[in-house]
Structures are given as C-alpha cells and as structure tokens.
Amino acid sequence: MREVYVIGSGLTKIGNLWDKGLRDLAVEAGLAAMEEAGVDSVDAVFVGNMMSGILNAQENLGAYVADYLGLPGIPAFKVEAACASGGAAVVSAAMAIKSGLFDRVLVVGVEKMSDMTATEDVTSALATASEADYEMFWGASFVSLNALIMRAYAQRYGLREEDFGWMPILMHKNASDVPYAQLRFPITMEAYLSSPKIADPIKLLDSAPMGDGSAAAVLSASERRDGEGISVALVGFGSATDTMALYTREDLVELKGAKLAAKRAMEMAGVTPRDLQVLEVHDAFSVMGYLNLEALGVVEPGKASRLIESGDADRSGSLPVNPEGGLKARGHPVGATGVYQFVELYRQLSGRAGPAQAGSPELGAAMNVGGTGSNVVVTILRRVS
Amino acid sequence: MWAFNPSIPPIKREMPSRYRLEGFECHDCGFRSLPPRQVCPRCGSRNVSRVRLPRRGRVLQHTVVHSAPRGYEFYTPYVLALIELEDGTRIFSQLTDVDPEEVTQGMEVEAVLRKVRVGGHGGPVAYGLKFRPVLER
Structure with a gap:
C-alpha cells in the first residue's frame, strides 16, 4: 500500500482571539501549511471541527474552508468525532491517500470558541x-463525567490529590516558552492543590482552558526531504470506539477504545510501546492524560503519575510527554487539538520544534480522545533520513 | 443558547425510560441498561426485550457540579451519580433532596419524579426520575 508523508505544517496562536473568526484561523493555518510544504494546490481538504454549528452557526465547513483558502472546486469534507475531530480528519486524509484517490491532501483542524461568551453555553456545547438523552439530560457537563472517572481511578490505585498535580505542573512548565501556547506560565503544587473544584474532584488546574485555534498539515503520497535529507512518514494510525455513555461501560477507568486505537496504530507501524520516543497525549483533564499513557502501554496501570513526577516525561527525559504543554497549557481548541498534536509530533521528529524540541526522537505517537474515550485516534510518525 | 431542542416530541419519546425506568435486557449475555435498544452493545445480540428496572439502588460514584451547562444553573451545586440498581444495572442520574456534602459511596437511593429542565422561557418542562436517599425501608 502507498506510504503517507507529512510535508508541511502550520498553526495559529491559541487563546481568546477576538479579532479572528473561524475562517481567519483556518486560512492562517492552512496557508502556512501549504507554504511550508511548498505547494499551492492540493487534491482535497479535510476539516476537523466539533462545534461550528453550535458556536458559530456555521456548518458545511468543507466548502467554507475550501472557498476561503481559494481552492474552488476541490473535494472538501468536515470530519467530526467530538474532541478527536482533528485526529479523525488526519486519519480520513491518510485513508484517502492510501486508497490512491488523492496524492496530496490538506488537513485543517479549527475551533472558534470565544464568540460564545457565556461559560454555560460553551459548557453545553x-x-x-x-450522550444527549441520558447523560447531558441530567445536567452532565463534560467535566463532571471525567470527575467520575478520576474518582474511580484514584480509588483503584490509591492515589492522592497531589498525584494528579504533576501532569498540569509539567504541562505549564513546558508551555512557558512555546510562542503559540495559550497558558505560558508555570504553576506550583500549592497553586494546584488550592485551585477551585469545577466538578469534584476535578480542579480548575486539572482542566484544559477554552480557546480558539487552528492547525494544519499537508499529507502526501510523495516524500519531500528537507535540506538535511530528513522526511517524516505517517507509518501507523488507528481509530476505535467505546460505548457512547460512561454508565454502560464495564469499567470506568479502562479506556477500551484508546487501547484498541493504540494497538491498531502500532500493528500498522510494526512497533511496540517501548519503541516510542516522544508522545502527545490528550490531557483535557489530568486523569485523562494518565489514562492515555496507560492505554498506549508505556506505563503500568496506576503508574502514570509516577512517570510524570519522576522527570522521565520532561523534555530532557527518556520519554518526553507533550513537550509543547499539551491540552492543559498549549491549549485545547477542541476540533483543532488532534491536528495540533499531529503537527507538534511532526515538528519533534523533523527537529523543528524550536524551544520545545525534546532531543532528536525518531518515532512518536499522538493520542486524540473524543468524548469520555468513546472515539479515539492514534497516529504514529517516523523520521526517515 | 441551548444545546438541546426545547420541543415536546423528544421529551415524549423518552418518557418510558425517564418516568418508569424502562430499559432493555439481553437474553444472551444478560446485560441490562437504559434506554431500550434493538441490539445489545456488549455482545451484539438482537435477542433482547424491554424490561422495567428496579427503582432502588446505591451510589457507586458521584461528583458535585459547580459549573453547569445552560439550563441547569439553578440547581448548582448538584450531584450526578453512577447508580447501581438492585438488579445490578448501572444507570446515570442526578441526586435530589440531599446536601452534596452528605452523599457517600454506597448510599442507598430511590427514584423520585422531579423537574429536570425547562426548554427556554415558558417552554416545555422535562421531568424524570432523579434519586434521593432512601428514607425508610
């Protein structure tokens, strides 16, 4: 089957970007990716987005983004998988290339959240x-469902409050020198422990912020080597689902979909968890970051907090995790997040991550989680030189 | 802005489950859940039928919501819980008639009909079975 290469990437700053709308963000990232790839046309566009219908009263995003990118006539699609929309768009584009139908495809992840100014409205979205009728109906916010997972996880493994603080502390430390990150400041354990609870036991400082942003990548069937003869290939990807609602699962703390997606991606790539040298995980909440690490198979169940606390997951550690600050501090523009992770992984492997560069990894994985683990995408990139 | 549709048909359609705890039972693997389904999500069997679930159970896990979605602000802080009914079926609901501080794991609870949300200004009211601590057995 055909190979898939990443040949260009682009992204916008993340934050409450009052002077930029949905189309401005998508165009900024999309054009940057095409410029980096050195191309002015693509065969198709895949847009990853979750909530443009609710937040921006704009659907039909495939046509919308293609139009503003000045790519009239090309096939264009919106891909939605909740918070994993970005990853799902990457996978859709990769499948299109592998099928032989398209040779070069642009993936754009975008979410414009700040136009909905009331927190209650974004919380609703x-x-x-x-699940609308049997979770949301009772007043479930996304945070509250993750709170049930966190409490069950803490009880299962006997974890204390501070065990969950290591994740956001590392994320804030990592993001502090990343130019496009949303929260560029360090936090202390004292600040973590005293931060207010949004849905007990989840604290404000366990949670990713709301923000606007867009990231884009150009995927191609043809290799494109940089000046140093390096290229990056998408060697594995996997998607998987789990039950829609949390209450129908056998075990709250086992992300079956995440494990399946990881297994599928690693089988395609022909690698094992031990081969991975850098990771991008979906730390929308501290506990979710930990569960991602465990689902990827890089730590034993219940030991993820120790991996972070030990320093092994630092940029200079043996297995850097989210060197750009993850969802917690780089930011989490929902439908764009999976593409941010993918772009960051690409930059790590091609040695272009700037201040966030974590050594010179040759193989890495990104895990993008939708819902409470109901739809998960894992991508694996390898440096080719 | 409402992330739910404030109309009557979706309220009416879900009444059997929300008012009477009508769910389904898989005759092959024994899995029970809400709402009724045509296919068992655990084993894929279509050998399923409707079943009335028991109205009592216990709290397995719970959380207290301080930052609510639109339409639920009135209830904050409120308790959401994963509840195991007397037959072992797990459902998700809101607790009522209880101080959030007093909710404990394993607490016995029983279903009671309560208002859940109002669809906009003067819109239709959706009711459902919330759960309260068992007062006496």
Missing part, C-alpha cells in the same frame, strides 16, 4: 460529546 462541549457536553454534546456525551
């Missing part, structure tokens, strides 16, 4: 990732 995010909750649509859960």
Whole structure:
C-alpha cells in the first residue's frame, strides 16, 4: 500500500482571539501549511471541527474552508468525532491517500470558541460529546463525567490529590516558552492543590482552558526531504470506539477504545510501546492524560503519575510527554487539538520544534480522545533520513 | 443558547425510560441498561426485550457540579451519580433532596419524579426520575 508523508505544517496562536473568526484561523493555518510544504494546490481538504454549528452557526465547513483558502472546486469534507475531530480528519486524509484517490491532501483542524461568551453555553456545547438523552439530560457537563472517572481511578490505585498535580505542573512548565501556547506560565503544587473544584474532584488546574485555534498539515503520497535529507512518514494510525455513555461501560477507568486505537496504530507501524520516543497525549483533564499513557502501554496501570513526577516525561527525559504543554497549557481548541498534536509530533521528529524540541526522537505517537474515550485516534510518525 | 431542542416530541419519546425506568435486557449475555435498544452493545445480540428496572439502588460514584451547562444553573451545586440498581444495572442520574456534602459511596437511593429542565422561557418542562436517599425501608 502507498506510504503517507507529512510535508508541511502550520498553526495559529491559541487563546481568546477576538479579532479572528473561524475562517481567519483556518486560512492562517492552512496557508502556512501549504507554504511550508511548498505547494499551492492540493487534491482535497479535510476539516476537523466539533462545534461550528453550535458556536458559530456555521456548518458545511468543507466548502467554507475550501472557498476561503481559494481552492474552488476541490473535494472538501468536515470530519467530526467530538474532541478527536482533528485526529479523525488526519486519519480520513491518510485513508484517502492510501486508497490512491488523492496524492496530496490538506488537513485543517479549527475551533472558534470565544464568540460564545457565556461559560454555560460553551459548557453545553462541549457536553454534546456525551450522550444527549441520558447523560447531558441530567445536567452532565463534560467535566463532571471525567470527575467520575478520576474518582474511580484514584480509588483503584490509591492515589492522592497531589498525584494528579504533576501532569498540569509539567504541562505549564513546558508551555512557558512555546510562542503559540495559550497558558505560558508555570504553576506550583500549592497553586494546584488550592485551585477551585469545577466538578469534584476535578480542579480548575486539572482542566484544559477554552480557546480558539487552528492547525494544519499537508499529507502526501510523495516524500519531500528537507535540506538535511530528513522526511517524516505517517507509518501507523488507528481509530476505535467505546460505548457512547460512561454508565454502560464495564469499567470506568479502562479506556477500551484508546487501547484498541493504540494497538491498531502500532500493528500498522510494526512497533511496540517501548519503541516510542516522544508522545502527545490528550490531557483535557489530568486523569485523562494518565489514562492515555496507560492505554498506549508505556506505563503500568496506576503508574502514570509516577512517570510524570519522576522527570522521565520532561523534555530532557527518556520519554518526553507533550513537550509543547499539551491540552492543559498549549491549549485545547477542541476540533483543532488532534491536528495540533499531529503537527507538534511532526515538528519533534523533523527537529523543528524550536524551544520545545525534546532531543532528536525518531518515532512518536499522538493520542486524540473524543468524548469520555468513546472515539479515539492514534497516529504514529517516523523520521526517515 | 441551548444545546438541546426545547420541543415536546423528544421529551415524549423518552418518557418510558425517564418516568418508569424502562430499559432493555439481553437474553444472551444478560446485560441490562437504559434506554431500550434493538441490539445489545456488549455482545451484539438482537435477542433482547424491554424490561422495567428496579427503582432502588446505591451510589457507586458521584461528583458535585459547580459549573453547569445552560439550563441547569439553578440547581448548582448538584450531584450526578453512577447508580447501581438492585438488579445490578448501572444507570446515570442526578441526586435530589440531599446536601452534596452528605452523599457517600454506597448510599442507598430511590427514584423520585422531579423537574429536570425547562426548554427556554415558558417552554416545555422535562421531568424524570432523579434519586434521593432512601428514607425508610
């Protein structure tokens, strides 16, 4: 089957970007990716987005983004998988290339959240990732469902409050020198422990912020080597689902979909968890970051907090995790997040991550989680030189 | 802005489950859940039928919501819980008639009909079975 290469990437700053709308963000990232790839045309566009219908009263995003990118006539699609929309768009584009139908495809992840100014409204929109009639109906916010997972996880493994603080502390430390990150400041354990609870036991400082942003990548069937003869290939990807609602699962703390997606991606790539040298995980909440690490198979169940606390996951550690600050501090523009992770992984492997560069990894994986683990995408990139 | 549709048909359609705990039972693997389904999500069997679930159970896990979605602000802080009914079926609901501080794991609870949300200003009211601590057995 055909190979898939990443040949260009682009991204916008993340934050409350009052002077930029949905189309401005998508165009900024999309054009940057095409410029980096050195191309002015693509065969198709895949747009990853979750909530443009609710937040921006704009659907039909495939046509919308293609139009503003000045790519009239090309096939264009919106791909939605809640918070995993970005990853799902990457996978859709990769499948299109592998099928032989398209040779070069642009993936754009975008979410414009800040135009909905009341927190209750964004909370409602995010909750649509859960089951409307039997979770959201009872007043479930997305945070509250993750709170049930966190409490069950802490009880299962006997974890204390501070065990969950290591994740956001590392994320804030990592993001502090990343130019496009949303929260560029360090936090202390004292600040973590005293931060207010949004849905007990989840604290404000366990949670990714709301923000606007867009990231894009150009995927191609043809290799494109940089000046140093390096290229990056998408060697594995896997998607998987789990039950829509949390209450129908056998075990709250086992992300079956995440494990399956990881297994599928690793089988395609022909690698094992031990081969991975850098990771991008979906730390929308501290506990979710930990569960991602465990689902990827890089730590034993219940030991993820120790991996972070030990320093092994630092940029200079043996297995860097989210060197750009993850969802917690780089930011989490929902439908764009999976593409941010993918772009960051690409930059790590091609040695272009700037201050966030974590050594010179040759193989890495990104895990993008939709819902409470109901739809998960894992991508694996390898440096070719 | 409402992330739910404030109309009557979706309220009416879900009444059997929300008012009477009508769910389904798989005759092959024994899995029970809400709402009724045509296919068992655990084993894929279509050998399923409707079943009335028991109205009592216990709290397995719970959380207290301080930052609510639109339409639920009135209830904050409120308790959401994963509840195991007397037959072992797990459902998700809101607790009522209880101080959030007093909710404990394993607490016995029983279903009671309560208002859940109002669809906009003067819109239709959706009711459902919330759960309260068992007062006496």
